[in-house]
Amino acid sequence: NAGVTQTPKFQVLKTGQSMTLQCAQDMNHEYMSWYRQDPGMGLRLIHYSVGAGITDQGEVPNGYNVSRSTTEDFPLRLLSAAPSQTSVYFCASARASTLYEQYFGPGTRLTVT
Amino acid sequence: LAKTTQPISMDSYEGQEVNITCSHNNIATNDYITWYQQFPSQGPRFIIQGYKTKVTNEVASLFIPADRKSSTLSLPRVSLSDTAVYYCLVGDNGLTGGGNKLTFGTGTQLKVEL
Numbered sequence: 001n002a003g004v005t006q007t008p009k010f011q012v013l014k015t016g017q018s019m020t021l022q023c024a025q026d027m028n029h030e031y032m033s034w035y036r037q038d039p040g041m042g043l044r045l046i047h048y049s050v051g052a053g054i055t056d057q058g059e060v061p062n063g064y065n066v067s068r069s070t071t072e073d074f075p076l077r078l079l080s081a082a083p084s085q086t087s088v089y090f091c092a093s094a095r096a097s098t099l100y101e102q103y104f105g106p107g108t109r110l111t112v113t
Numbered sequence: 114l115a116k117t118t119q120p121i122s123m124d125s126y127e128g129q130e131v132n133i134t135c136s137h138n139n140i141a142t143n144d145y146i147t148w149y150q151q152f153p154s155q156g157p158r159f160i161i162q163g164y165k166t167k168v169t170n171e172v173a174s175l176f177i178p179a180d181r182k183s184s185t186l187s188l189p190r191v192s193l194s195d196t197a198v199y200y201c202l203v204g205d206n207g208l209t210g211g212g213n214k215l216t217f218g219t220g221t222q223l224k225v226e227l
Contacts, residue, residue, distance in 0.1 A: 004156075033215075042200070042217035043157070058214060090156045100147040100206050102215060104156025 001026050004105035006091050012111045013081040021076040021108050023091030029103070030096040032074040033058070034066065036087040037107075043090065049074055050096065081112045117201045122222040131188045133221050135201030138182050143207075146177060146184045149200040151220070157200060161186070188223075196225045 007022045025032065033048035035058075045058030049068040063085060065077040074093075078085060088109050092102040118136040125131045137146070145164050149157040161168055163175040163184070174187040188195055200220040 035217075040219075042219045043215075045214055045216075048214070088154075092156070096207075098206050100145055100162060100202060100204060100215065101159050102157075104158065107154070107156055 003027065004091055004093055004103050006089075006105035006108050008108060009106070010109050012113065013078070014113055015081060015083060017081050018077065018079050019081065021078075021089055021091075021110075023074045023076065023105060024072050025074075025091075025093040025103070026072065027093060027103065028071060029093035030071070031094045031099055031102075032068065033092050033102070034064070034074070034076045035090045035092065036060065036085075037090065038087050046076065046089075078110075083112045086110060086112045117203055117218060119199075119201050119218070119221045121219065122224070124224050124226065125191055126226055127192050128190050131191050131195070131223060131225075133186045133188075133199055133201075133223070134183055135186070135203075136183045137201070137203045140181050140203050141205070143205045144203050145206055146175065146181075147202045147204075148173070148175065148186045149202065149217070151198045151200065153197075157217070160199075191223075191225045193225050193227070196223060198222050 004025045030051050034046040035043040037043045044060045046064050047066040049055045055066050088107050090107045091105040094102040147162040148160045150160050151157040161173050161175045165177050168175045176185045198220040200217050
């Protein structure tokens with residue numbers, strides 16, 4: 001199993017540009033989520049999904065959109081990038097029965113200039 | 114979701130046992146205690162989870178007293194490679210108990226030296 005994969009690893013955007021961060025998992029996990037981590041801080045939940053076709057907001061959802069058309073994929077879209085969105089983004093997945101045992105991807109380091 | 118309190122940082126030397134304590138005074142009946150480890154530039158990694166008494170795996174042990182208001186992650190004979198941030202999380206594993214919204218605090222930065 002590849003586990004949770006994320007692309008790209010690094011990305012530089014200009015203010016106002018849009019892009020999609022990709023996340024995929026091959027463990028057939030029902031639950032997937034996106035976090036951001038700023039320097040010296042813990043992780044903050046952006047959006048999450050409990051199954052295909054179902055998404056919900058986390059702690060810091062503004063400026064981000066998600067969709068879950070398949071069990072495997074959970075892309076995160078930045079509609080109009082802002083410098084405040086400079087961060088490291090992590091995707092995670094888990095079985096619905098053991099949500100606290102989450103598997104994290106390697107992260108995407110995003111810089112918005 | 115129960116709030117947790119853990120030390121900001123700890124220092125240790127190779128070969129020593131490290132114990133990181135987490136306080137969670139308002140833990141609920143259905144809540145589990147879960148610990149994650151995060152190395153620089155990597156995503157967090159699940160280490161161990163427990164409900165009461167003691168849990169041990171190949172990486173660590175988790176001690177939980179009877180009142181469950183605190184827990185201690187024990188790392189035996191640490192090495193330089195154990196230098197990482199350790200997060201304590203408390204909550205229900207299921208969707209209705211808030212398990213869908215993991216809350217990571219700032220964790221405990223463990224530094225292991227020679």
